[in-house]
Amino acid sequence: MSEVRTLVIDGHDVAATADQTVLSAARENGIHIPTLCHLQGLSDIGACRLCMVELEGSPRLVASCVTRVEEGMRVTTVSERLNAYRRRVVEMFFLERNHVCAVCVANGSCELQGAARDLGLDHFELAPLHPEVAVDATHERFVLDQNRCILCSRCVRVCAEVEGAHTWDIQGRGADARLVSDLGTPWGSSTTCTSCGKCVQVCPTGALFEKGRSVAEPKARRPYLPYLVDHSRA
Amino acid sequence: MGADHAGARPRLATIWLDGCSGCHMSLLDMDERLIEVLARADLVYGALVDTKEFPEGVDVTLVEGAVSSQDDLRKIRQVRERTKVLVALGDCAVTSNVPGMRNPIGARAVLERAYLENATVNPKIPDQVVPALLAESLPVHAWVPVDVFVTGCPPSADRIFEVVSSLLEGRSAPAGQEQRFG
Ligand code: SF4
Ligand code: SF4
Ligand code: SF4
Numbered sequence: 001m002s003e004v005r006t007l008v009i010d011g012h013d014v015a016a017t018a019d020q021t022v023l024s025a026a027r028e029n030g031i032h033i034p035t036l037c038h039l040q041g042l043s044d045i046g047a048c049r050l051c052m053v054e055l056e057g058s059p060r061l062v063a064s065c066v067t068r069v070e071e072g073m074r075v076t077t078v079s080e081r082l083n084a085y086r087r088r089v090v091e092m093f094f095l096e097r098n099h100v101c102a103v104c105v106a107n108g109s110c111e112l113q114g115a116a117r118d119l120g121l122d123h124f125e126l127a128p129l130h131p132e133v134a135v136d137a138t139h140e141r142f143v144l145d146q147n148r149c150i151l152c153s154r155c156v157r158v159c160a161e162v163e164g165a166h167t168w169d170i171q172g173r174g175a176d177a178r179l180v181s182d183l184g185t186p187w188g189s190s191t192t193c194t195s196c197g198k199c200v201q202v203c204p205t206g207a208l209f210e211k212g213r214s215v216a217e218p219k220a221r222r223p224y225l226p227y228l229v230d231h232s233r234a
Numbered sequence: 235m236g237a238d239h240a241g242a243r244p245r246l247a248t249i250w251l252d253g254c255s256g257c258h259m260s261l262l263d264m265d266e267r268l269i270e271v272l273a274r275a276d277l278v279y280g281a282l283v284d285t286k287e288f289p290e291g292v293d294v295t296l297v298e299g300a301v302s303s304q305d306d307l308r309k310i311r312q313v314r315e316r317t318k319v320l321v322a323l324g325d326c327a328v329t330s331n332v333p334g335m336r337n338p339i340g341a342r343a344v345l346e347r348a349y350l351e352n353a354t355v356n357p358k359i360p361d362q363v364v365p366a367l368l369a370e371s372l373p374v375h376a377w378v379p380v381d382v383f384v385t386g387c388p389p390s391a392d393r394i395f396e397v398v399s400s401l402l403e404g405r406s407a408p409a410g411q412e413q414r415f416g
Binding site: 094098099100101102103104107108113114116117120122123124128130131132133 | 322325328329330331332334335337338339370373375380383384385387409410412413414415416
């Protein structure tokens with residue numbers, strides 16, 4: 001049993017064990033911090049930056065999913081500054097690829113769409129990139145549409161950490177980064193993929209989906225993955 | 235707004251650029267509330283009005299659709315000049331949505347597909363009557379300032395009614411509850 005730490009989150013006194021993250025301490029106490037790449041049951045990597053919070057005495061924002069609690073820490077999870085950053089982060093996810101919610105399989109159940117709604121994002125100010133990216137439909141049962149991938153890496157982690165297959169990786173850097181299967185070969189010819197479908201179930205967007213589904217049709221079936229604690233979907 | 239000349243009723247207009255008309259359909263879905271809106275304002279231009287030229291001195295204009303052609307661009311610039319409060323109505327106007335799906339491959343590829351590859355007689359990209367496509371299909375605010383954004387494909391009739399009635403009364407549009415893209 002690790003030691004107890006006490007801290008203050010949004011004015012509430014909170015107790016947590018020393019190995020807990022600020023995000024998990026906040027959620028345990030009913031304080032909502034938005035996330036996209038985090039999924040309870042998988043490792044945390046601080047990729048999406050939506051869970052940024054303010055720490056008293058630090059000019060820098062920190063990702064609460066990869067920040068351990070400390071004694072006497074004073075955390076702010078909601079402020080105009082944080083909201084502005086979170087809106088910008090979500091805007092950049094939309095503009096980095098080609099998101100057309102109206103014709104997307106995930107319309108109505110997508111966590112990115114839900115994040116935009118929750119943050120009151122009603123238009124984009126930055127210029128869209130409109131990249132020409134691939135759709136890989138070579139797998140017998142599933143499709144990867146890079147137009148909708150936000151590189152959260154949930155699929156990479158569930159495949160490596162839970163299924164133990166490690167089919168997915170992210171190749172390249174910045175705007176050129178791409179999700180690849182088996183070091184950049186078609187998913188359908190993968191020798192590691194067991195077709196378990198876990199990646200499809202954890203994808204927060206419409207980037208990974210089952211064949212035969214059309215607009216707004218898929219419903220995530222996380223309850224079939226009991227080793228993941230978090231079954232919610234926006 | 236609309237109170238510039240004593241007794242004058244606010245002037246409302248709608249315009250349809252590169253969209254599917256679904257936002258106008260949603261507008262009609264206001265049903266009997268349309269009568270309420272028309273009791274308060276004059277509808278001076280739009281797909282439902284037989285006026286050829288976009289008039290001067292419009293108080294509120296609802297724009298459906300993205301800006302995709304030279305013709306769309308000419309229209310939206312004139313509309314902006316003649317409108318006090320410009321509303322981007324629906325995802326095509328707000329993000330370019332479905333019309334914008336051509337942006338990654340370019341206008342040329344779309345024209346070739348439609349007029350050359352799929353043509354059975356006279357394969358030819360038109361250079362008359364059909365307005366020339368812009369290189370990219372973009373949201374309205376990429377070209378002219380927009381005052382109010384209403385997301386949705388299409389936005390609900392309730393949301394349109396809420397926005398239009400506030401603007402006609404000279405109030406700012408209330409933040410949309412559960413307003414989202416798609
Ligand atoms: S993945 Fe989500 S945000 Fe992207 S188009 Fe689909 S519903 Fe919209
Ligand atoms: S289906 Fe299973 S094994 Fe195949 S890539 Fe997805 S998570 Fe990995
Ligand atoms: S495919 Fe889905 S789960 Fe995988 S990185 Fe992209 S958005 Fe995340």
